[in-house]
Amino acid sequence: MKRELMAVIDQLGREKGIEKERILLAVESALLTAAKKRYGNENIQVQVDHQTGDISIVSLKTIADIVTDSRIEISLEEARAIDAEAEAGDEIGSVIEMEEFGRIAAQAAKQVICQKVREAEWEAVERDYSKREGELVHGIILGQERRNYLVELGKAEALLPFQEQIPREVHRRGDRIRAYLLEVRRTPKDVHVILSRAHPQFVMKLFQLEVPEVAEKIVEIKSVVREPGDRTKISVVSRDKAVDPVGACVGVKGSRVQAIVRELRGEKIDIIPWTDDPRVFIGEALNPASIEKVGVDEQKKAALVVVADSQLSLAIGKNGQNVRLAAKLTGWKIDIISASEYEKEKLEREKEIKAALAEEAAAQAEQEEGKLLNAQGLSLDSSDALVSSEGFEREIAVDPGDSSSL
Secondary structure, three states, X not given: OHHHHHHHHHHHHHHHOOOHHHHHHHHHHHHHHHHHHHHOOOOEEEEEOOOOOOEEEEEEEEEEOOOOOOOOEEEHHHHHHHOOOOOOOOEEEEEOOHHHOOHHHHHHHHHHHHHHHHHXXXXXXXXXXXXXXXXXXXXXXXXXXXXXXXXEOXXXXXXXXXXXXXXXXXXXXXXXXXXXXXXXXXXXXXXXXXXXXXXXXXXXXXXXXXOHHHHOOOEEEEEEEEEOOOEEEEEEEEOOOOOOHXXXXXXXXXXXXXHHHHHOOOOEEEEEEOOOOHHHHHHHHOOOOOOOEEEEEOOOOEEEEEXXXXXXXXXXXXXXXXXXXXXXXXXXXXXXXXXXXXXXXXXXXXXXXXXXXXXXXXXXXXXXXXXHHHHHHHHHHHHHHHHHHHXXXXXXXXXXXXXXXX
């Protein structure tokens, strides 16, 4: 019995990654629960020797002159049969043999042991894998449940939820996969290790794996944006002027980036050189389209991009995907127009400006003419006033500067 128990405990410890002491404590707790259920006595002690596996179960009872409850009390006569020095009011223990446990008590002990072992297993999983959040992990597909994949990671089973899968990607039982360890989520009944292949950080971890310059932090990945299954944009910068960040990520004849594309099942990857000049960065972010002009409003963090008519659909992308990803990558609001539309708007704007200038000039000329008429009216009024006030004839009331009147 002892050897079998210790063998089972050792095996559980190896398979589940649980400390031997934790399992022995679970056995003690289970036997204590079973003993209390069997004998109705709360004052029971259980000890399991952690070296030999010896189990000791002792039921403690109070010595009484008159026994009112045999489950927790023992008569003085019976106590002195065990210990001649026993006195009323003392506690005395009697050994309970394992064979005395009933079937129900044994079943209860088994349930408690299983529950305690599961709890210890959950704690071990949580402890080991919570440290690995944000890392790349390898696993084997165990099966599918409600569109979610179950993945074996070694000592734990993980979940690859439907929303964290690459669209249109299919896995079969036994397939080996790589995934991003998104989080370890504890629930009252279990611990869930959540994986992701759709997260942008999954792509970053793949670049760290495939590109030594990224792993050594010579090339820094500034940001990654992604629409899983279709396209990813990644901005990179080099801390060493001698190293081309885009070339390092692409590799010789595209070997490095192609390995990542294969892992992502053909997902397109645009590698963008990062710069602090927003015009240049926005233009590069709209790759693979060619850009003619970029205008920016730094206060509103908005940009207007002009492209050739033939490049308009490429710049916008299918369902606006390219410009949408470029906006996420740069953090700018981006509007795109074609060169012909831009020229048309430019001409209309010039016409509006010319019309406004002409209107302003006409208004100014009209204002000047009004001032002149007012000045002439003042001169005539002055002459009439002179005739009226001095009593002179109109003919001799003339401007002093007019020599013809002399």
